[in-house]
Amino acid sequence: MTLDAIAPKRRSGKAAQHRTAIAIFVGPFAVLFLAFYLVPIGYAFYQSLLTVEREGTFGKATEVFGGLTQYIQVFQNGPFWESIGRVLLFGIVQVPVMLGLALLLALLLDSPLVKGKKFFRLAFFAPYAVPGVIAAIMWGFLYSPNLSPFTALTRNVDFLGADLVLWSIANVVTWVYVGYNMLIIYSALLAIPTEIYEAARLDGASQARIAWSIKIPLVAPAITLTAIFSIIGTLQLLAEPQVFKSFTSAVTSTFTPNLTIYTTAAVPNIYLAAAFSVVVALFTLTLSFTVLKFTQRSANS
């Protein structure tokens, strides 16, 4: 009773204190998030609505509000949509291959079939320590017809030619990220209490059966997470193709959406580049939300 009587007074005093504490905790992040996430996005959107007007061909250029002028150009830009199509094709093939391999390796690491787990875990994860640019430079050498350790192969198969270069880049991305995705799935597997499949084991279920019927459904959220990050990464592909431009002319300056943005900004046509950025960002968001909703629905049903 007496406690109840003094509680409101104390609580209101504490709430005021907490307001300062909350401001100290959240403030710095909020300011930077605003300045370097929200404002740039808003500013890019604003710039994408501008256009340049000239009096005659060589007249003085002035910035004017152009409404959706840049977006009409975006939608009429063939190479840009080709680049979107190219990364989508890339993603449809590369993401399932990479995640399938990551899942298989995680399940094998988690099964009693394999010895030397610590070594394999580190060996598979090691490529993640190699930045995309460096990995692309390295594989560029490995693909080269003359310098590769596998010249018997690279002299006969043109990995850097127009037909294969997209898949050669897919291999670089897969090489870097399988181990990382494997570890995320593996950590989720380790968090499953072993009692859950103890019963199945006693009933004589094989490791493959346990993996398929028990483990994979339980780590589905982790797989979703890796899938979303992989899709985002695919649409943002830049470093690897940018490096490959030095090795082969098959990689054009509009090979991926981000390369298109970079090339357009370098022209410089920053209003169009800003419109490209907005479209790519919206595309990425839509796609990752769709994957999220789709997997949530199939998990619920």
Added chain:
Amino acid sequence: MTNSTLARRAAPSRESLLSRSAAMLIMLICTFYFLVPIWWLFVAATKDRSQFTSTSPLWFGDFNLFANIGNLAAYRDGVFFRWMLNSVIYAGAGAAIATILAAMAGYAIAKYAFRGRELAFNVILGGVLVPATALALPLFLLFSQVGATNTFWSVFLPSLVSPFGVYLARIYASSSVPDEIIEAARIDGAGEVRTFFTVATRLMAPALVTIFLFQFVSIWNNFFLPLIMLRDEGLFPVTLGLYVWNTQVSQIPEIRAFVIIGALLSIIPLIIAFLGLQRFWRNGLGSGGLK
């Protein structure tokens, strides 16, 4: 597929020799796939120019690694090591500050009720889905508006924001910092901020190491932002520097050796960081993946 049919046909209670061998075979093939390129890089970095093309690419010639590093250090006043230093500052200092900021914000969202909390968290979560490369051009436009492109800050400041870090910190703080401990600290008269830095950070340590590592890697690997922001070679991170050298190989052939040795040296800090901190990030990763 073959693996599962093999396993199913096998004796029920113990794994057959066949499925164990198949599993080990897959592991060994993958080990080759993942390690041979790194091995090749290491071997190539130990060779001088003539042996690079004349000896077997996967085995050593004369061991010239240290001579090569010496040449690299001498080339253009050791600009390569300047780039390494830049990367260490961008990634090390950037990730450290980003971790503290993300931890404070995530902790506050987990432990205090305030107006707009869920909205703020959802906006931040949306930020997780906006990748760093998508922001490169918008950031460039913004920095050029204030005339701050081609500066240290134009690459450093944006890397201090880690929405994924806030997400991870919130989840971890809710599950591993009990309210009773915060309450006890309050009764002892510790301020909220002091409680966070002395008590909560200790309990959140595995998550903090994970956030730090992920942010470190993403800054170290970040390529688009420096590519688009920086003109001055002295400000380059190592990835951008090696990229520029690689584009010059056809004009300046001797630079190829520097690209290779530089590539090897540039991955060593990350390998050391991962090996040294592995028991932390292994635990932290799971908390992000499951929830």
